[in-house]
Amino acid sequence: MATVAERMGLDPERLWGLGVAAILVALVGGSLAFPRVVYDGFIWHYFWGPVQADANSAVCAVRANGVTQYLDTASACAAAAEPVAYPGYTLVSEVGYMVTLVIALSGVVFLLRRLDIGESPRFFYALFPFMLFGGAFRVVEDANDAPGVADALITYPLNTLVISPVIYVTVFAITLVAVVGSVLAERRGLVDDYVKPLFGAGLAVLAVTLGYLLWAGLTGAQGATFYPQVLVVILVGATLAAAATWWLVERFAPEINEGTGYIGLVVIWGHAIDGVANVVGLNWMVALGAGNNLVPKHPVNQAVVDFTASTLPESVLAVTGDAWPFLLVKLVAATAVVWVFDEQIFEDSPRYAILLLIAVLAVGLGPGSRDMLRATFGV
Template structure:
């Protein structure tokens, strides 16, 4: 059976490009021709409006007559005429972001193929610092958005670049420039190994971001503090959890990690950081002398805590807390994903397998490092 590309007479790369251009033309053209319906009622309502509301620390944003207003009262937001945008995600926006992610990953595959890179497992490890950087960079915005803080480092509209989901585009763009720049530098003979430079660039931007957060924590700027015990407990807990999971895999089911090797261990460790950061942040901050326990913001985290509260007897819950099942869920899910990437997948399409594993690690390590650093710096 002929593929879509064969039927229209275009190679997959050009077909992807034509599709992206057509989508952009439809959105831009629709916004110009029908601004109230396409832009205000769809693009702004579900995608840009929530970012604006978050960037301005508003309860909601309202779009009326082509003008955006920010409201600080829940009752005023409830009484406002649509479109009304609240900080955070909606079902429509989450579907839109998933579609965008699929389109972007497809484009990245084409780019890696064109550059003839991405098949070496070292490429995976070279990008790990960028995943930590994404989480740390998001905490910079958290520090600027701390209630009662007036000395914000980044203000509107620049702070939209570090607010979800725009921050993913920002970090992706920085990473993409680093990848292309490192490859070009190698092929022009400036350096001998582009992956070493790529790892170095990621480490450098991460170091600068952590340096700013450390300065803010030590000086109290942007309302930040510094709780090193939280950082140590989370890193140690995640390392122990990942090592125990790895030992169980190697001892009883080594075929789970036969395809991924050390990449599988890093994936499990990244998701362990996410799990342990939630356990510490939601249940053990007070016990560690690091301020009040945090409140779960993500629906999955809240659902896990609510389930634990409703099933565990009060005396046991008082000792264990309610977030620990989330760590188990993360470890099981990460192990299951690693199991999927067997040796056959790497033999048939190593570039695509490595790219997907990068995405899997980013899903855990990105929010996990953010939660870890938020708890560490009290923002």
């Protein structure tokens, strides 16, 4: 059966470009023709408004007559007329970001094909530091806007570049520069393997970011503190959870990881970081002597906490907390995704398979490392 591109007489890259252009024309044209409905009611309400509210440390942002206002109390937000945007994500925005991610991944596949890279697991491992960097970079903004911080390191609107989801674009741009620069260095004979400078660039930006956070935590700058016990508990807990999951897979269902090999273990570990960081951050900060417990920022996290709290008796919740099912969800989901990537997928399209696994790891390890470091540095 002929593909859509073949029936239209277009190559896949051009068809992708036309599709992206059509979406942009629809959003921009709709915003100009129907600003209150398309821009205020959709784009701003679900995507840009939450970023503005977060960047300005507001409880919510309100859009009225083309003007954005920032409110500082929950009661004022509840009384405001829609559209009202709160920091964080909504189900609508998360679906929108997933669609955007799929479109972006397709474009990246075309780019990697042009560069003739990305088919080896070495590419996956080379990008691992950048995923940790993304989470750490986001914590810089958390410290920047922490309560009581008088002189912010980054002010609005520049701080929007390090707020989710815009930070994904920022980190992607930095990573893209590193990838292209490393490939050019190899082809010009400056290095013998592009993977080495690519991995080194990731380590460099990660080290600089962690160095700043450690300095802030040790000196109290930007309202940060340093709770090493939190970091140790999360890393040890996630590693044990991932190891136990991997042992169960190897022992009872080895076919799950036949396609991915140790990449699957890294994916599970990355999502275990996200799960354990949420359990510790939401339930055990006080018990660890690390300040107040955090609050969930994602609808899925909140839904899990609400379901657990409404299902289990208070006597049980006092012992277990209400966030632990999120860790189970993350482990099961990550294992299921690893199972999807069988040997056939790698044989048919190894570049796309590697890229998808990078994305799968990033959506777990990015938020997970952010939550882990946010709890570690008390911001």
